Amino acid sequence: MLSLSSVVGTSVQADVNVPSGSQINLAGGTMQLGCTDFLIQGAAVQGSGASTTGVRNLSVLAGGSxxxxxxxxxxxxxxxxxxxxxxxxxxxxxxxxxxxxAVGQLGAIPINGVGPVATVAAVPTLGSFAFGLLMLSLGLIGGLRAARRGSSPNRPWH
Structure with a gap:
């Protein structure tokens, strides 16, 4: 039931895969996956009181339960x-x-149905006036610095 799949690069990842036609039953026990994927194509039964932790991605595939x-x-x-x-x-x-x-909103995930929609903060942008003012300021600072360097060529820090 445990399959190994190679990932591009030097790392290897072990996933728990329940193939089509097979079954895993925790019977109320616990399973710690250590940040691996849990892929279900067959049948997976947790059982009352069971706990599965350390799952990176949980995928119940077509035909799986x-x-x-x-x-x-x-x-x-x-x-x-x-x-x-x-x-x-x-x-x-x-x-x-x-x-x-984690990737996505933390907390409860609806088991059947659409999960919570993650909100993404808008990236602040400069308006055209503010952008022009910024460019003018940077040009002025650069010009003043060049003028200072030109007036004192013997300074070691220029």
Whole structure:
């Protein structure tokens, strides 16, 4: 059930992959993935009280199923559901850690449906007047500096 996939470069990444036709059942236990992907093409059953942490990306692929009844999954980055997920009191949460940095809004992620939309702050821009004033100021500063250098050629710092 554990497959290794190479990543371009020198690193190797181990993902937990539940292939089509197979099943994993935590039976209420715990699983720590250490910032790896959890790919579900078969059936994954958490079981009441189960906890899966350290998930980088959780993907329930077409034909896959995840039963989260009364259990919890903590992931750092993306959740994709193209299969079937049964929540029934389960929770899916995006968390951030030093070893597995988060991508997206932290907190609860809706298990069935659209997740929270991340807000992106607008990048401040200079208006045309402010930009012209900035260019004029920089030109003036450059001209003054050049004039100072020209008037004292024997200074060691020029």
């Amino acid at each position: 995840l039963d989260m009844a009364g259990s919890a999954i903590q992931l750092a980055q993306q959740y994709t559901n193209n299969g079937s997920v049964s929540a029934a009191g389960g929770s899916l949460t995006r968390v951030d850690s030093v070893t597995c940095p």
